[in-house]
Amino acid sequence: MIEFKQVQKQYPNGLLALKNINLQIKQGEYVAIIGLSGAGKSTLLRCINRMHDITAGSLTVDNVEISTLKGNGIRQLRRNIGMIFQSFNLVTRISVINNVLVSFVPQMPLWRKILGIFTEQEKKQALMALDKVGILDKAYIRVDQLSGGQQQRVALARTLAQDPQIILADEPVASLDPLTANQVMEDFKRINQELSMTVIMNIHHVELALDYATRVIGIHDGEIVYDGRSKDITDEILEQIYQGSIDKGGNTADVSEAVTN
Numbered sequence: 477m478i479e480f481k482q483v484q485k486q487y488p489n490g491l492l493a494l495k496n497i498n499l500q501i502k503q504g505e506y507v508a509i510i511g512l513s514g515a516g517k518s519t520l521l522r523c524i525n526r527m528h529d530i531t532a533g534s535l536t537v538d539n540v541e542i543s544t545l546k547g548n549g550i551r552q553l554r555r556n557i558g559m560i561f562q563s564f565n566l567v568t569r570i571s572v573i574n575n576v577l578v579s580f581v582p583q584m585p586l587w588r589k590i591l592g593i594f595t596e597q598e599k600k601q602a603l604m605a606l607d608k609v610g611i612l613d614k615a616y617i618r619v620d621q622l623s624g625g626q627q628q629r630v631a632l633a634r635t636l637a638q639d640p641q642i643i644l645a646d647e648p649v650a651s652l653d654p655l656t657a658n659q660v661m662e663d664f665k666r667i668n669q670e671l672s673m674t675v676i677m678n679i680h681h682v683e684l685a686l687d688y689a690t691r692v693i694g695i696h697d698g699e700i701v702y703d704g705r706s707k708d709i710t711d712e713i714l715e716q717i718y719q720g721s722i723d724k725g726g727n728t729a730d731v732s733e734a735v736t737n
């Protein structure tokens with residue numbers, strides 16, 4: 477379980493990005509975090525894997541106060557928490573399988589790192605991860621020959637290969653067309669249901685969030701203004717989260733931007 481207690485995050489320039497966040501996320505939940513650009517979504521997500529450090533309060537993952545972790549402890553935390561980015565973060569000039577194998581590098585002995593040698597077991601795990609996201613047939617193709625949706629699946633496979641309990645996804649479908657975005661959201665849902673991995677996703681597209689996530693957390697100006705089931709969301713609640721920036725189709729100004737990019 478992930479638990480925030482009175483968490484605050486203040487950046488060195490004085491900006492208070494998270495204010496008094498109280499939150500519990502149980503293992504196996506599929507949570508969408510929504511809110512305007514600058515509301516604090518990325519900051520909240522990145523505090524969970526220590527990409528950012530909180531400045532007050534308590535943040536525990538499986539009862540471990542993560543702000544006390546150092547070196548090895550942080551590496552272990554991150555092995556347990558996969559991260560997916562909007563930009564995929566892949567090495568596009570190498571093969572799909574080599575991108576997935578990268579997930580084993582942090583745990584490898586130095587000599588294997590230097591020589592780039594992977595065990596048969598690691599290769600098998602990488603192929604299994606590609607199979608889980610339906611792109612096993614692309615294993616030996618260069619990443620730059622794949623579509624955006626396929627590249628996001630490679631990123632997901634790379635995360636799955638490390639067998640995390642939690643997946644943090646920061647705008648994973650923002651640069652994809654609507655059809656592909658739906659397919660990738662479906663992948664996350666299947667992984668959440670079949671492997672019981674917790675999925676916490678920042679997403680600008682409200683309709684996708686409501687269609688796929690079971691719980692929605694709405695953030696406005698660093699504060700949680702809604703935390704509940706996605707099926708209970710009403711126009712009034714969306715209005716509270718987006719405060720005048722949402723049109724009748726459920727799109728925010730940010731969404732139109734993301735879709736046209």
Ligand SMILES: Nc1ncnc2c1ncn2[C@@H]1O[C@H](COP(=O)(O)OP(=O)(O)OP(=O)(O)O)[C@@H](O)[C@H]1O
Pocket residue numbers: 487488489491493511512513514515516517518519520678
């Ligand atoms: N490194 C930083 N230093 C100072 N301020 C920052 C830093 N990173 C983010 N901020 C500020 O913190 C606030 C929250 O930013 P954050 O990126 O968490 O918002 P967001 O909801 O994820 O936005 P978006 O949807 O545009 O990604 C914003 O006002 C932002 O400008």
